[in-house]
Amino acid sequence: VSFGYEDVAPAEKTRRVGDVFRNVAARYDLMNDAMSGGMHRLWKDRFVRRVKPQKGEQILDMAGGTGDIAFRMERSGAAITVADINAAMLEVGMERAAQRGIDGLVWTEANAETLQFPDRFFDAYTIAFGIRNVTDIPAALREAYRVLKRGGRFFCLEFSTTLWPGFADVYEVYSHRLVPKLGKLLADDEDSYRYLIESIRRFPDMPTFEAMIAEAGFVRTRVEPVLGGLVAIHSGWKI
Ligand code: SAM
Numbered sequence: 001v002s003f004g005y006e007d008v009a010p011a012e013k014t015r016r017v018g019d020v021f022r023n024v025a026a027r028y029d030l031m032n033d034a035m036s037g038g039m040h041r042l043w044k045d046r047f048v049r050r051v052k053p054q055k056g057e058q059i060l061d062m063a064g065g066t067g068d069i070a071f072r073m074e075r076s077g078a079a080i081t082v083a084d085i086n087a088a089m090l091e092v093g094m095e096r097a098a099q100r101g102i103d104g105l106v107w108t109e110a111n112a113e114t115l116q117f118p119d120r121f122f123d124a125y126t127i128a129f130g131i132r133n134v135t136d137i138p139a140a141l142r143e144a145y146r147v148l149k150r151g152g153r154f155f156c157l158e159f160s161t162t163l164w165p166g167f168a169d170v171y172e173v174y175s176h177r178l179v180p181k182l183g184k185l186l187a188d189d190e191d192s193y194r195y196l197i198e199s200i201r202r203f204p205d206m207p208t209f210e211a212m213i214a215e216a217g218f219v220r221t222r223v224e225p226v227l228g229g230l231v232a233i234h235s236g237w238k239i
Pocket residue numbers: 017021062063064065066067068069083084085086089110111112113127128129130133134135
């Protein structure tokens with residue numbers, strides 16, 4: 001499997017991704033704002049509008065990190081579990097929750113590829129900017145399918161490939177030249193940001209990823225491109 005520019009063994013990828021998010025955890029929220037010019041907030045708002053969490057629902061926010069998606073869903077009154085493989089990211093999230101006076105979330109360590117939750121437990125599964133870091137993506141999609149109830153819905157927010165040519169050129173320069181420099185300047189960690197950018201470039205394009213979701217068993221799959229596909233919201237249903 002690929003880790004940035006390198007091909008590595010699956011276990012090695014998982015370990016290195018662990019290092020990346022341990023290194024960036026403390027500065028993660030600041031860096032998201034700096035690198036997206038605050039736009040990640042709008043993408044996340046839009047994503048949660050699509051999810052439409054409802055009071056009484058059980059929702060799993062996988063790769064939930066420091067809680068950005070969970071905080072947006074919490075007001076709905078749904079019961080939300082934030083799961084992430086990285087304890088450092090979850091710790092930052094729990095501190096943020098405490099600062100905001102949010103105490104209804106469940107935080108748990110979990111690998112998306114092998115979930116500890118029972119079959120057909122959740123009404124919705126969300127994963128935002130997480131799936132491309134997962135080593136075995138088909139396994140994670142199968143697990144998402146397993147833990148969802150019939151009628152449950154799957155939502156994924158992820159960077160993809162923009163189909164707007166001029167914009168793609170600008171983004172290419174921005175991401176490969178500027179992002180690692182910003183990573184060095186603001187977080188003293190050029191390598192982690194180099195990995196994050198390269199992992200975006202390697203991620204399957206919109207139709208390919210949509211087909212992978214269908215392959216896991218989901219139906220009525222959809223993809224909603226944002227900024228021509230720079231970011232995409234994929235969704236599907238379990239029936
Ligand atoms: N969802 C949050 C957000 O939108 O701000 C966090 C996104 S962050 C870019 C990616 C997260 O994926 C990290 O917290 C990382 O630890 C987590 N992650 C990576 N591989 C994972 C896996 N196999 N299972 C669960 N979480 C994973």
